[in-house]
Amino acid sequence: MLIAVTPLAASVALLGWTGAFSSLALIALALMVLIFILLKDTPGSLPLARRLFKPQNTATEQRTSATTVAVPITDALPVLGPGSSGIVPALKSLLKRPGVRLGFWVHFATCFSTNSFVLLWGLPFMTGGLGYSFATASTIVSLNVVALMAAGLIAGPLFTRFIRQRVEIVTGLVAVIAALWCAVLLYPGGAPVWLMTLTAMIGGIGGPASMVAFEVVRTHAPYTQRGIATGIANMGGFLGALVNVLAIGLILDFTGAGTPDTYNLESFRWAMAFQVPLMILGITMMLIERPKAQKYLREKGLR
Template sequence: MMTRRLHIKWLMWGVGLAAYMLALINRSSFSALGPAAQDHFGAEATVLSSFLVLQLVVYALCQIPVGVCLDRFGTSWVIASGMFLMAVGQLVLAATSLIPVAIAARILLGAGDACIFTSVVRLVAEWFTRKQTPLVNQITGLAGQVGQLVAVAPLAAVIGAFGWFSGFASLTAIGVVILLLVALTMRDGPGAGTILERLTGRKTDIQTAGTTLPADTGPIILTEVLPVVGPGSSGIRPAVVSLMKRPGVRLAFWVHFSTMFAPDSFLLLWGTPFLTGGLGYSDAAAHTILNIAIVASMVGALLFGPILSKYSEHRVMLALGGVLVMFASWLVLLIWPGTAPFGVAAVYGVIMSVGIPLSMVAFDIVRTHAPKRQRGVATGLVNMGGFSAALITVLGIGLVLDLMHAGTPDTYSLEGFKAAMSVQIPLWVLGGTMILIETPKARRYLRERAR
């Protein structure tokens, strides 16, 4: 019984982690399939971009509704809904070669994907102590990158060997299995029932001694704000307006905005076309660089976790430093005369991937500045930052490629890709500037509230 008590929280996290890993596979499923997807659908670069752009738009727009649903219906229901939507989306994508239907499928994937990450973060907060939460969140992010690894070479190999339908239908089958695990085993917190138990009215009494969480203490501003939903709630719009008035929440948004869009646009869609069609590398070399980048992001998560815990007062400057290094490395790649050597592109992949673990700084800032009753909505609001920038980048790259008449695998060119990838520069400038503007405001706000 004691072993069961001690291990129940790890089971809950494990099921949530499986859902998150599959969400990353689904999100990244075009990362190594850009040219193959264009051939399958007969699409140009802008149309290919629209697949991912609409998915990211839906993901971003769903963040606040997902936060509200988490407060109202609980983690397990939200994750289960996400798994169902993603399973249907991948099945539709597997069965069609029609662009409008495929776009609708990617929209379903975006909505389902939006349900997972915020829910897993919430699940960790409910089951683990305040001291354990940062480490578990970093491991969650690290393990999620395994999903991106699977989406690079293995998924491409499966589709190459067994065909488009079999590859995407297999993701549907995995999603159904995880959905069943969520329904049968996941509990929103100690003492809560599973989905099956709530539907049937039967509840298994699981003793959770050793998982009771301590008081939520620390440098978090706790104000008497109204909950977003439920009796006496403020409503969604007033809560969002109130949160956006907090400089720390705005700072978290811009940190996530600045750190996420480059690795997302590279790893989710345009990495393989740029490396093969622009730089002229082989598919194997391109997949190697993508894998190096993903592994580097996993190593970065292991390194940054302890650093951010020990030097939390410097977390914003660390994130800003990462943004500047990513910006500089991309400039080197763009101004390199002719085709950059494999080693230079690999180094860029490593540096660019640092943005993924650095983006977690945004959620640490949220915990410091957002009221506890509104933290779910605040997390969703901040999570919109990086994905909003990513969808602008993905669409911008596709538009510029088409304007340069380099928007298909047959017309890809190095000059076209260098021009297209430059759309990232103004986003880095905007994000870095806003971080510098909001940081002193956020610090002043904390000092005033501490008096």
């Protein structure tokens, strides 16, 4: 991430925000097209585009493919090619599993807030809303990352030891983060540096905690569907961050504080408060899906 920031900053300086991110979007689109047209799973197999528009339907073609190409055994979902279920049926099948849905909401609740804070709104909120100096605000953002890295060393052993309580631990963490943000936003006259620092560092723990989502999915998804199930869970935090980032910007615009020259604490309080209902949504959905996931495992004799 740190290495990627340098060319991005140079692009912003040269092209402006709109030009830089439009260029990134075009590059990503071009890469996606190239992958679609050229990338093969194995030597001798067909690229994705040809498999979709010219499927191997005959038994002869299937036997030829089987004898010429050895399909590697992985945890990824074989959704394409002979004998596959197809992407849409696989998605429907996985979304019926409460454990997969639980994984999505675990990832959603734990990391959308810190992603929004670090990637976009942390510095503007602290400098334009709370009135901190740029150096102070930058230090707090850096401490968020340091806390994330330190928590990563602890998260593995902790969740391994308390594997049956992992979702409860995550739920409690999200509740603490939500409470801290409420304290920051309601503090009279603007939150002091120590409170904002504490909130940022505790929020950073949500990054490693979000990895619990993948362990939950591994427990509940079939062996051959773990790839796409992991993808479903991984969408949670980034989808939440996208919604949160957009909503904060729209609320600032609506309250007349859509530019750095018009930033003010009151507008930022309303805008940053949007993440609290999102956290409550995440907690609620985890509480709903957790018992369903446990019941599913018991019915299948897996617990």
